[in-house]
Amino acid sequence: SQQGEEDPQALSIQEGENATMNCSYKTSINNLQWYRQNSGRGLVHLILIRSNEREKHSGRLRVTLDTSKKSSSLLITASRAADTASYFCATALGGTSYGKLTFGQGTILTVHP
Amino acid sequence: GAVVSQHPSWVICKSGTSVKIECRSLDFQATTMFWYRQFPKQSLMLMATSNEGSKATYEQGVEKDKFLINHASLTLSTLTVTSAHPEDSSFYICSARRAENNSPLHFGNGTRLTVT
Numbered sequence: 001s002q003q004g005e006e007d008p009q010a011l012s013i014q015e016g017e018n019a020t021m022n023c024s025y026k027t028s029i030n031n032l033q034w035y036r037q038n039s040g041r042g043l044v045h046l047i048l049i050r051s052n053e054r055e056k057h058s059g060r061l062r063v064t065l066d067t068s069k070k071s072s073s074l075l076i077t078a079s080r081a082a083d084t085a086s087y088f089c090a091t092a093l094g095g096t097s098y099g100k101l102t103f104g105q106g107t108i109l110t111v112h113p
Numbered sequence: 114g115a116v117v118s119q120h121p122s123w124v125i126c127k128s129g130t131s132v133k134i135e136c137r138s139l140d141f142q143a144t145t146m147f148w149y150r151q152f153p154k155q156s157l158m159l160m161a162t163s164n165e166g167s168k169a170t171y172e173q174g175v176e177k178d179k180f181l182i183n184h185a186s187l188t189l190s191t192l193t194v195t196s197a198h199p200e201d202s203s204f205y206i207c208s209a210r211r212a213e214n215n216s217p218l219h220f221g222n223g224t225r226l227t228v229t
Contacts (some may be wrong), residue, residue: 040204040223041222041223042119042206042221042222042223043206043208043220044220045217045218045219045220061144091222098158099210099218100148101157101159101218103149103157105155105156105158105212106155106156
């Protein structure tokens with residue numbers, strides 16, 4: 001069953017601004033991942049944060065994880081028009097369920113030039 | 114370059130016919146592949162887990178006789194939508210991973226299925 005909830009559902013900003021997307025989940029996890037999807041295309045893996053990590057950076061991306069609140073956030077700094085896409089969080093269990101992802105509902109990000 | 118290839122990228126078929134979608138890992142052996150379905154403006158829902166050489170494990174609510182999965186080799190899994198109906202129209206995406214723990218997942222580019 002789908003356990004991730006994301007907000008906002010849609011976000012519209014100007015180029016150069018920061019974009020923050022939030023994700024909440026319900027069960028214990030091994031890791032949480034963020035993906036990007038351009039319209040009608042497959043998924044691009046952005047970043048993975050493990051359950052024992054609190055913050056991770058990759059280029060203009062910053063991800064936080066609060067396991068006590070079962071929530072994560074993705075911050076894209078200095079956004080560009082090319083960042084326009086849908087962004088999904090996905091939670092993963094460990095062990096034999098590794099690789100089996102449960103996706104959030106996604107945030108549609110539009111960056112206006 | 115793409116490490117997981119999905120084919121076809123789009124297909125249109127008539128009601129009642131069957132459609133086969135292929136998912137190939139191009140430069141690694143994928144012991145496990147996953148099949149997802151995504152309806153327009155919605156998230157991805159896991160349909161089944163495909164393990165090489167064994168039967169697929171289907172998620173609750175997914176009809177195994179309708180969505181046939183075959184993972185006959187370490188580089189290929191196929192999803193066959195049998196007796197397709199318009200409500201099966203969707204975006205189907207596969208992902209694959211290596212056998213090693215914590216190996217990354219790689220997603221295919223998806224297949225847009227339209228049943229008329």
